[in-house]
Amino acid sequence: MWPAALTRLLKRRLVYIVFISLIFTYLLVKLVNQKHHLRLLKIKDFSVQRTKPLIWRTLQEHLLTDEPSNRTNPPDIICRNSLQGKELLVDDRGFVCNREHILQNGCCNVESPETLYYTCETCNNSSHCCSIYEYCVSCCLHPEKRPLLELALQAVNGRQLTVFAQVLDQFELCLVKCRTNSHSVEHENRYRDGKVQYCYGPTEAHESQKEVLGIAA
Missing domain, CATH: 1.20.5 (Single alpha-helices involved in coiled-coils or other helix-helix interfaces)
Incomplete structure (x- = not known):
């Protein structure tokens, strides 16, 4: 049983x-x-949040003379630069120079007459877009561009928010903002302006790009 x-x-x-x-x-x-x-x-x-405030550039700390003959290379500094440019590089102080004029510390040689400072060449003042990436970053790094960049941060939506929330200072912000992306593209590989491809100001994604970016209509 x-x-x-x-x-x-x-x-x-x-x-x-x-x-x-x-x-x-x-x-x-x-x-x-x-x-x-x-x-x-x-x-x-999502709203852009960070554990530390974004470090902005100031005229008092960074503004140097525009005349190369009156500039000297500080021996005790180390610079970050844009790295990927085949011909031009921009360092975190706002200098643009030829690749051969990059010093061992990563900084542009400011004594070279070809080195430009906070240059906005090839940039459109209305669209805030440039045809050369390094010029876009250099122009974007000018301390007076802070209000415009703050507006650009407010306009960011979708998945790109996580990228912009991770930048630590104005240099990193400009590197990301000027990088070619769907915000400066009208449709696939067609740019809003055929001559300006890299934008540091507020931009609006084309309707065809919003779904890809995860931007709410």
Whole structure:
């Protein structure tokens, strides 16, 4: 008789195990879906937040003479630069120079007459876009561009918010903002202006790009 009782007991336990497993699976799926929904809401409603304030350039700290003959290369500084340019590079002080004029410390040689400072050459003052990436970054780095860049940050939407939230200072912001992306593209590879491709000011993505960028209409 005891084998029959044991069989009934095992069947009951099996039913309980299956029932509990189903409940656990249901709760797990519901939790995952809820997290996914919250993540989508965060992407949609995300505002640029950072643990440290963005470091802006100031005229008092960085403004140097425009005349190369009156400039000297400080021996005790290290510069970041744009790295990828084949011919031109821009350093984090706003100088643009030929690649061969980059010093060992990463800075442009400011004593070279060919080195430009806060240059906005090839840039359109109305659209705030330039045809040369390094000139866009240099122009963008001018301390007077801060109000415009703050407007540009407010206009950022979608997945790019996470990128802009990670920049630490104006140099990193300008590197990202001037980089060719869908905000300066009207449709696929057609630029809004055939001569200006890199924008440091507020820009609006074309309708065909909004879905790709995750921008809410």
